[in-house]
Amino acid sequence: MIAVAPDNSGRIRRQNQERILDAAERVFAETGFAGATIAEIAASAGLPKANVHYYFSTKEDLYRAVLQSILTLWLAPADRITPDSDPAEAMADYIRAKMEASRVHPYASKVFANEILHGGGQIQPFLSEDLRRRVEDKAAVLDGWISGGRMAPVDTRHVFFWIWAITQHYADFDIQVRTVLARKRLARRDFDHITAEVVRFVLRGLGLEFSIQQG
Amino acid sequence: MIAVAPDNSGRIRRQNQERILDAAERVFAETGFAGATIAEIAASAGLPKANVHYYFSTKEDLYRAVLQSILTLWLAPADRITPDSDPAEAMADYIRAKMEASRVHPYASKVFANEILHGGGQIQPFLSEDLRRRVEDKAAVLDGWISGGRMAPVDTRHVFFWIWAITQHYADFDIQVRTVLARKRLARRDFDHITAEVVRFVLRGLGLEFSIQQG
DNA sequence: TCAGGTGTTGATCGTTTGGTCAGGATTTTC
């Protein structure tokens, strides 16, 4: 039997980098850039401190790497919004994808929030180029729907701010949400309920009727 | 002419404490608790470092004092929501008050956001008692409106999360908003426009009609 | 005016932390 040889080049490197990135995302989320220590990240990754520096020469390098891995995720959900899709369906899908991101990647959301909260010095290019372009594109799609009388007239760029604000709130402010609701944690079914509520609320706010999807 | 003698007792004390608290709010907002340094706060307040320690013995003491001054502001706007007020008017007022808070006290909002983002260790009592009670009360008011058929059926506690999320977004994520909109800063008139849009959107989302107020 | 209280501050200390390094272990390559 002939087994295909796996490409092992850089195997250890990739493995350890990923372990470090995962640990760093968690620690940066919990304590911010300044509050995070290489020692804690190393401990969380199960590696000695010097080993972290072997892969990421400085703390800032590591932080940038974590941010980079987050930004890629950030833009993806908006793909669902296209001129020829059904407005209600497209927006509902978008909201669901953002809520799912908050549920599955809360640390990523927190790192992103923290970065922007403190000036966004490391992601200015992302904001002013990729994100800005993306918002302009998608806002144009919504403007088209409005012109066609398929959606209430709103300042469409702000629609995205509102959806980001609401959906990311459930990741970034989870402590507040859980404390006010007196829940120890939000399980999947809780998120499903919240997502349905958010979808209904936002779609109604945009003057979009919806019937089929009760996500 | 007889002038009323001003109460000068502790005049210097109060004055300096206020200067330090203002500076600290700004610095904590910009860099978070861990990132903030006493030296920077002192410089920003125009005082030597040791003088800050004279009034606030530890960095944590100072941070708690800043938080305390914020929490008081936080609860006030919800006063407008009472059982016998007009739903649309009350909610519109509430949103306007929260948007105004974001415009006038962006640093306070950021400090609060940062604290919750990183676990809220210092304000757990506030969240689990004052805030929780307040939300339960106001959610009950909204539930009453819903029972009376004056508002669309929604999970009313989440309504507050959504309004907080949206309104505070304009303080906490201002860099993102300004960058995406390609605006150097958001002036008062910008905020007025945004506020009107947010009010329209949220009220429609709650199934509330409104006519008079075009705030 | 002067005594007691209050406020001010440069100098200094101990700790924490990011980052370095040299020497050794392990893995890969041929």
Add this chain to the structure above:
DNA sequence: GAAAATCCTGACCAAACGATCAACACCTGA
């Protein structure tokens, strides 16, 4: 299987920072 490349890590260093303190300045009330 040995040379080369890659990976690992304890020990160490310098800088930054929170906090302290002792000496001094100022203000207030009698």
